[in-house]
Amino acid sequence: MAEDNIFREVDEELRSDRMRALWRRIAPFVIGAAVAIVAIVAVNEGWAWYSNSKSAQSSQELYAALDSANKDDLPAAQAELDTLAANGSGGYPVLAEFAKASLLAKSGDSAGAVAAYDTLANDQSNVRLRELALLQAASILVDTGTLADVETRVGSIATDDNPMRRVARELIGLAQFKAGDNEAAKASFEAVLNDPLAQDGIRNRVAYYLAAMTSNGAIAPEAPADASTAADAVDSIIQGDEVAAPASDAAPAEATTPAETTTPDAPATTTTPAAETPAAEPAAPAAGTTTPPATQ
Template identity: 70%
Template sequence: MSQDNIFREVDEELRSDRMRALWRRFAPFVIGGAIAIVALVAINEGWAWYSNSQSAKASDEYYAALNAADAGDLAGAQAQLDTLANGSGGYAVLAGFRRAALLAEQGDSAGAVAEYDALANAQSNPRLRELALVLAANILVDTGTLADVETRIASVASDDSPLRRVARERLGLAQYKAGDFAAAQASFEAVLNDPLTQTPTRNRMAYYLGQLLSDGVTTAPTDAEVAADAIDAAVQGEAAPAAE
């Protein structure tokens, strides 16, 4: 055997020994990392399966509650909604809103308002919070005071809120009911002058202003003319119905 071959074999043996030494040193970490990756994938898949199954179960329970309510089984629907609302996830929020609506349908206005208030206080999503406040204020227009309505939706009626138009309408109705006609007129005009207001809502605002005109409490001639046109259209069956 030549001297070069001997040196080559020795070098290969040394390399092999170094690789074995490195493997013995780092093998536990490599194997542990592989096991950790497999475990994380398994946990993720397991959690996804569990979440989907829980969501499907909540969906079935929610629609079962709706069907029970439609069938007239209000007590059964309320019990199912109570169970869902005490859980977590999106269906718990939906159940809370439906539970409040069911209380309102049963004539329990105070209970419905309390439920909406609880939903508003529990929501991290600002839009869901505003929706709960508007729905509570909608009930309080008939059953509460102007202060009750203002407490809930004064901030929702701001220019940066997507629900500002419906909030201003409810606020205007509460102001009209309380006899604050100037404030009611301002609220209705704010909705009427909003460029994003849809035609049916515009017609409704004009009808409200027409009511103020007929009461003799309107102060803006331009708005009075708009309201008068709305009344004429209403007589011909073209405008929205009067305020609730």
């Protein structure tokens, strides 16, 4: 037993020595990894705080510039937007560029605004922002440009698979109407109305355009449905009904014919051919005779 205890103690000492040697080898790596994890978390949190603070500051600068624009202080607004575009954080520089182009249009510089929007469209990697810039440029060119100018910018947007197709078709329709191509404008507006995803706002605008064009005589009003076509449609519905109408429903209509053609106050001097006199006399009611039930 004593020998077993000695061997067990020696074995434990050897294992302890091996563990201490292993720890001495890997301790620097374990401690370094722990320090690195703590440092990464700290840097990440610090960067998030810095980004949020910069975004908050950029947001305040944008609102300040828009407030100056609303007060018609366009030079101050332009200067604030220039600063934001140069030093802003996140997506605020792009918003500042859009606002600058809008200010140019508001100040009457339509050509400068269109050029600014075109530059934005060419510089954007985001497809939706690029299309938004093109739509803004086209909305200005509806009044100041030609149909070709509008179609060049939004023609590729007015496709069935583009989510901004309705606005693009509206702008193209307005440009076509301005160019005098009323039928093409009507087709563009109707394409918006027939779009099941069109919202109420754009539907109302397009319906107003069509109503105005119709009232001005620019386009012909919709022709009413032909009577024979409507009758055929009704007949097709009736033929699909298995329950036939009762024959007695037609009887009163037939019975009213003689009464409607007979006038109780007809003058007595009316001449009647001899061959027809016996048939005509029963139809003339005597004075004071009550109206038959069929005519009521």
